[in-house]
Amino acid sequence: MTGADVPFLPRGVRTQFDAVRKVDVLLGPERVLVLDQVGTAVLGRLDGVASLDQISADLSSVYDAPVDVIAPDVIAFVEDLRDKGMVHVHPR
């Protein structure tokens, strides 16, 4: 994947607050992922419109961190979720 890709959560994949464990979780077919603060921040921005570059830039300004540090982590995180079938990417 590259920064130009536009990812989104497909049907059947959703985030939910787990009231018992007090964490955000990502639920999908046969998969549960417990999200940390960064995971929640990234997934909350997968709207099917923003590219990964735009998402990294946004996170960079919100968390006041250099974009070249954030961007590779964001791509790696989303790519791993794509390989698990939890994220889809709009065809370019």
Added chain:
Amino acid sequence: MSIRVDPPMAMLAELTHRCPLACPYCSNPTELLAKETELSTEAWADTFKQAAKLGVLQLHLSGGEPASRRDLVELVAAAREAGLYTNLITSGIGLTERRLHALDEAGLDHVQLSLQGVTAAMADRIGGYKGGFDRKMHVAEIISNIGFPLTLNAVMHRENLDDLPATIDMALRLGARRIEIACVQFQGWALVNRAALQPSRAQVDAAKKTVARAVEALRGRLVIDFVPPDYYSDFPKACMNGWGSTGLNVTPNGTVLPCHAAETIPHLQFDTVTERKLYDIWYDGAAFNAYRGTDWLPELCQGCERRDIDFGGCRCQAMAVLGDASAPDPVCRKSPGRKALNALLAEEVQEVEAPEFVFRR
């Protein structure tokens, strides 16, 4: 020593044992529960609520064939209302277009469709149901049109393991997002047919290569989960990810089990949702605490570096093969029970014709 018990993540609800198919590898018990003993709609709905409150996130609606329950749509609606991610595990038989649309409206999250073979001849023979394959293909098309995320659950064994490449192609053709290549695990009725179902080592080696190639080639297109035939493994599966650690199972009459096959262990005592709260069953039930954690494991396992990886393996397998549920899983190469498993393999896996299947009829 006290064991830290976390809330469960997943619950398998076996809504019914009724099923139009008669697969020789069925892992349900040899004695099935009758319709009259099944929990009511309200009892299931209440169990779903209790499960969500307990911490369950994912609900798998299974059977038998869950579509044999006339109240399936109501049950899905109740599960979603409780906040559960709801997965339907089905053969497709009994699902009409109208019913699938109703399930969509009820909020069903995911469909797992079983596959008995890639041709009508094979599938209908294995399922023991003529015309089943054609109906399944029709159901798959409707599932795809509605847009449900689809997992194809291909149960593989001696007769169809060589069709694995065609099976993966079929998952792509049906628009599945995920395929579960599940080599038969020997529990329940499947034990009756073990010799007929057990693949050969050559078949297993070829299948592993096919899977490894497909995982690479289809990355990002199809998720592939492979459950190997564990008699050929060196180490046991981490069954249930550890007894009483992650998941629970409710049978059609409301009996709550630490795993699907736990009733094969004769000395265990089980609670039912009709008599006790799910919360108390999970934390205090005798059966759940019987093999929880690792303190109960024999000395051999205590000193093993894999102790916290596979937790001594599958209790029901130790029971089935060795007659002792507290022994290390006989799949383990380090365990004394491995000899018995090797003897079974040597005796049952012959190059010549496999024995005929015994169907559940």
